[in-house]
Amino acid sequence: MNAVLDDARYVLRASRMSDLPALECLASASAIGITSLPADRDALFDKLQRSDKAFASDDDASGEEHYLFVLEDRARGGELIGTAGIAASAGFQDRFYSYRNEYVVQVSPELGARNRIHTLHLCHDLTGVTLLTGFHIDPMYADTIAPQLLSRGRLMFIAQFPERFSDRIAAENPGLADDIGNCPFWDAVGRRFFDMDYPAAGELTSGRDKAYIAELMPQSPIYVPLLPEEAQWSLGQLHPVGELPFSILLDEGFDGDTYINLFDGGPTADGRVLMLKTVVRARDAVIACGAPHTGGSLHLVANAEREQFRATSLHLKTDAQTCTIDAPTADALQCEAGTRVRVAPMDGEYGASPIVGATSEGDRA
Amino acid sequence: MKFWEVRATREHDLPVLAGWLAPGADAGLPSTAPEADDHEIWLIAEHRELDGEHRESAVPGACLRLRRAIGLDRLRHWYHVGCVVHAAKELDLFHRQHTLLLGNDYTGATEFADLACDRAALSLAEQAMAIRTLVRAALLLIARDRERYPPELIVELPGLRDSAGQSPFWEGLGRHFYAGDPLQAAQRFGPAWRTHVAALLPRQPVYTSFLPAATQAAVAQVQPAARVMMEALSMEGLRYGHHVTIDEAGPVFEARIDNLQAVLGAHRRIVAFDADAMPTTAANWLIAMGDMPRVVVARAHALGRTLHLAPAARDSLGLADGDAVWTVPMADAPA
Numbered sequence: 001m002n003a004v005l006d007d008a009r010y011v012l013r014a015s016r017m018s019d020l021p022a023l024e025c026l027a028s029a030s031a032i033g034i035t036s037l038p039a040d041r042d043a044l045f046d047k048l049q050r051s052d053k054a055f056a057s058d059d060d061a062s063g064e065e066h067y068l069f070v071l072e073d074r075a076r077g078g079e080l081i082g083t084a085g086i087a088a089s090a091g092f093q094d095r096f097y098s099y100r101n102e103y104v105v106q107v108s109p110e111l112g113a114r115n116r117i118h119t120l121h122l123c124h125d126l127t128g129v130t131l132l133t134g135f136h137i138d139p140m141y142a143d144t145i146a147p148q149l150l151s152r153g154r155l156m157f158i159a160q161f162p163e164r165f166s167d168r169i170a171a172e173n174p175g176l177a178d179d180i181g182n183c184p185f186w187d188a189v190g191r192r193f194f195d196m197d198y199p200a201a202g203e204l205t206s207g208r209d210k211a212y213i214a215e216l217m218p219q220s221p222i223y224v225p226l227l228p229e230e231a232q233w234s235l236g237q238l239h240p241v242g243e244l245p246f247s248i249l250l251d252e253g254f255d256g257d258t259y260i261n262l263f264d265g266g267p268t269a270d271g272r273v274l275m276l277k278t279v280v281r282a283r284d285a286v287i288a289c290g291a292p293h294t295g296g297s298l299h300l301v302a303n304a305e306r307e308q309f310r311a312t313s314l315h316l317k318t319d320a321q322t323c324t325i326d327a328p329t330a331d332a333l334q335c336e337a338g339t340r341v342r343v344a345p346m347d348g349e350y351g352a353s354p355i356v357g358a359t360s361e362g363d364r365a
Numbered sequence: 366m367k368f369w370e371v372r373a374t375r376e377h378d379l380p381v382l383a384g385w386l387a388p389g390a391d392a393g394l395p396s397t398a399p400e401a402d403d404h405e406i407w408l409i410a411e412h413r414e415l416d417g418e419h420r421e422s423a424v425p426g427a428c429l430r431l432r433r434a435i436g437l438d439r440l441r442h443w444y445h446v447g448c449v450v451h452a453a454k455e456l457d458l459f460h461r462q463h464t465l466l467l468g469n470d471y472t473g474a475t476e477f478a479d480l481a482c483d484r485a486a487l488s489l490a491e492q493a494m495a496i497r498t499l500v501r502a503a504l505l506l507i508a509r510d511r512e513r514y515p516p517e518l519i520v521e522l523p524g525l526r527d528s529a530g531q532s533p534f535w536e537g538l539g540r541h542f543y544a545g546d547p548l549q550a551a552q553r554f555g556p557a558w559r560t561h562v563a564a565l566l567p568r569q570p571v572y573t574s575f576l577p578a579a580t581q582a583a584v585a586q587v588q589p590a591a592r593v594m595m596e597a598l599s600m601e602g603l604r605y606g607h608h609v610t611i612d613e614a615g616p617v618f619e620a621r622i623d624n625l626q627a628v629l630g631a632h633r634r635i636v637a638f639d640a641d642a643m644p645t646t647a648a649n650w651l652i653a654m655g656d657m658p659r660v661v662v663a664r665a666h667a668l669g670r671t672l673h674l675a676p677a678a679r680d681s682l683g684l685a686d687g688d689a690v691w692t693v694p695m696a697d698a699p700a
Binding site for chain 2: 107108110115119216217218220223
C-alpha cells in the first residue's frame with residue numbers, strides 16, 4: 001500500500017468529554033502493568049475534565065495542567081485509536097521522585113582492587129519538568145505512522161506553547177513485570193519496605209501522591225550489587241509493551257540511561273525540549289488549498305491552536321513554504337488557506353495502515 | 366583456684382600466644398622504638414603451676430593489647446548500626462529499619478585489642494577468671510596512668526563464623542565489594558587489611574533489609590566461644606555501643622573509662638605487712654607494682670590509703686613495707 005495514501009489519515013487533537021466511551025474502550029484493551037489509563041469510567045471522566053481545563057486555561061498556566069490528546073483514524077470515520085498526555089510539571093504539588101543511576105569507583109591499591117559500583121540515588125531532579133504520559137495505541141497500528149504522530153505531535157504542541165511547559169521534558173516507561181504482577185525490582189526494593197506485592201502497590205499509588213510512598217522508601221543510595229541478580233538485570237529494562245513509545249523518544253534525542261522509576265525500575269527518559277529532533281527541525285509554513293502534493297517526504301504538520309490543536313502527517317517538499325492540502329484535510333486540521341502552521345520532517349518508512357473496513361477485534365488480542 | 370598474674374608479653378611467649386589469636390591478628394611484640402613504645406602494651410595473664418617435679422612454673426592463659434589513641438597512624442573503621450523508622454499511620458505501616466554506616470567513630474580511643482585466651486587448656490570458668498583478671502588489671506594500669514589514656518575505651522569481639530570459618534556477614538555484604546578471600550588478605554596484610562578493604566566498602570548507609578537474612582542475623586552477634594569475653598566485659602561495665610567490625614560484624618563493646626568501677630575504685634596505696642590487720646574476710650585485690658606493667662592478685666585489706674597484706678606473701682610479691690602500689694579490689698563493692 002502506498003504510504004502517501006495515508007497522508008492526513010490520522011489526526012491528533014485535544015481530547016473532549018465526548019471521547020469518554022471510546023477511551024473506555026481503549027483502556028479495557030490496554031496491557032497489564034500500565035496504570036496510567038485506568039479502565040475505570042470515573043477516573044477517565046476526571047482525566048478528560050482535567051484535560052479540558054488544561055487546554056482552556058489562560059497562558060499564565062499554573063503548571064498543574066494535564067493535557068490529554070487523542071488520535072483519530074479518519075479512514076474509520078474518526079475512530080479513536082490512541083491517546084497520550086502531557087503533565088505540565090512533574091510532581092507539581094509535591095516532589096517528583098526518581099532513582100538516578102550513579103557510579104562510584106572505589107580503589108584499594110594495597111589489595112589491588114578497583115570497583116565501579118552502581119548506585120541508585122533517590123532524587124527530585126525531575127520535579128517540575130514536563131512529563132509525557134499515558135501513551136496508548138491500538139496494537140493494530142503499531143507499525144504505521146500513527147504512533148509517531150501520537151508521540152511527536154505532543155512535542156509540537158509543547159514547542160508552540162513554551163510558557164506552559166518546562167524547558168526540560170521526561171517520560172516514565174514501564175519496567176519489567178509479568179502478567180501476574182511479579183516485578184523483580186519492586187520485589188527487591190519496594191517490597192522490603194511495604195510488605196505488599198507490586199499490583200497492590202500500584203493500586204495504592206494510583207489513588208494518591210506517589211511522593212507519599214516515596215518518602216517511605218530508603219533515602220540513602222541503594223548499592224546495586226546488594227540486590228538479587230534478577231533485580232539487577234531488570235534495572236532500566238523496558239517492559240515489551242513500552243518498546244514502541246520508548247524507541248520514538250530515543251529517536252527524538254531523549255536520554256534513557258540516567259533515571260529509573262522508583263517502583264518498577266523502568267527507564268525514565270529525559271531531554272531538553274529545544275534539543276529534540278522534531279522541535280529542532282520544525283519550521284513555519286502556510287496552508288494552501290488545492291490538490292495535495294504527490295512527492296516529497298513525510299512531515300508532521302500542526303496548527304498553532306491550543307484548544308483546537310490539530311496535528312497530522314503529510315508528504316511535503318523538503319523546503320516547501322506552503323503546505324497544499326485538500327478541503328477536508330484543511331477542515332480536519334482546523335485550517336484554511338493562509339493559516340500559518342508548523343511543519344517538521346519525519347524520518348523513516350512506516351508500515352501500511354490497516355485496510356479500511358477490516359474488523360479490529362481479532363487483531364486486538 | 367588459680368591465681369592469675371598479669372605482666373607484659375615477652376619474646377618467649379610468642380609461640381604460645383600465636384595459637385590463641387585470630388587468623389591475621391598482629392602476632393609481633395609492640396615496637397620498642399622510643400616514639401612507639403607507649404602506644405601499646407601487650408599484656409599476658411599467667412598462673413603458677415607445679416610441674417611433675419614439684420617445680421613451679423608460670424602458665425599463660427589469656428592476653429590483650431592495651432592501645433591508646435587508635436586509628437591515628439592506621440585508619441580504623443567500624444559500621445555504626447543505626448535505626449530508621451518508616452511509618453505511615455494510614456497504611457498501618459511501622460517499619461524499623463537497621464542501617465550500617467561506615468565510619469571512623471572510635472578514632473583516638475583506648476582499646477583492648479586481640480583479647481584472647483587458651484581455650485584448649487582452660488575450663489570455661491578458668492577462662493572467665495583469667496579474662497576477668499586481665500581486663501581488670503588493664504583497667505588498673507590505665508587508672509595508674511590515667512592522663513595517658515583517652516577517655517573512651519573499646520573492645521572488638523569476634524563475630525559469627527560458620528563451621529567452614531566463613532562469616533555470614535561478609536558473605537552478604539563485604540564480598541560484593543571485595544572479591545578476594547578475606548582470610549588470605551588478613552594473613553597477608555595483618556590488621557591493616559581492614560583499613561585496605563574499608564576503601565572498597567560502601568560509604569553511604571546500607572539498609573540491612575537489602576542483605577540476606579543470615580547476614581542481618583549476624584550483625585552484632587558474638588562468636589559463641591567469645592561469650593565468656595563478652596560477659597567479662599559486661600561485668601566490668603562495658604556495653605555494646607551500636608558499632609560492629611567491618612569484616613564479620615562482631616560487636617564493639619565500649620565504655621567511658623572514668624565511669625568504670627575498676628577505675629573509680631583504683632587508688633595508690635602504701636603497703637603494710639601486718640598479720641594483725643588482716644581480717645578473716647580479707648578479699649582478693651589487684652596490685653600493680655613497679656614501673657613495668659605487672660599486676661598480681663593477693664588477699665589484702667585496705668584501710669584508708671594503706672593496703673594491709675599478710676607477711677607470708679612478702680617474698681612472693683617482692684614488696685616491702687612502705688612501697689607504693691596501685692590497687693583495686695578484684696570484685697566491686699556491692700552497690
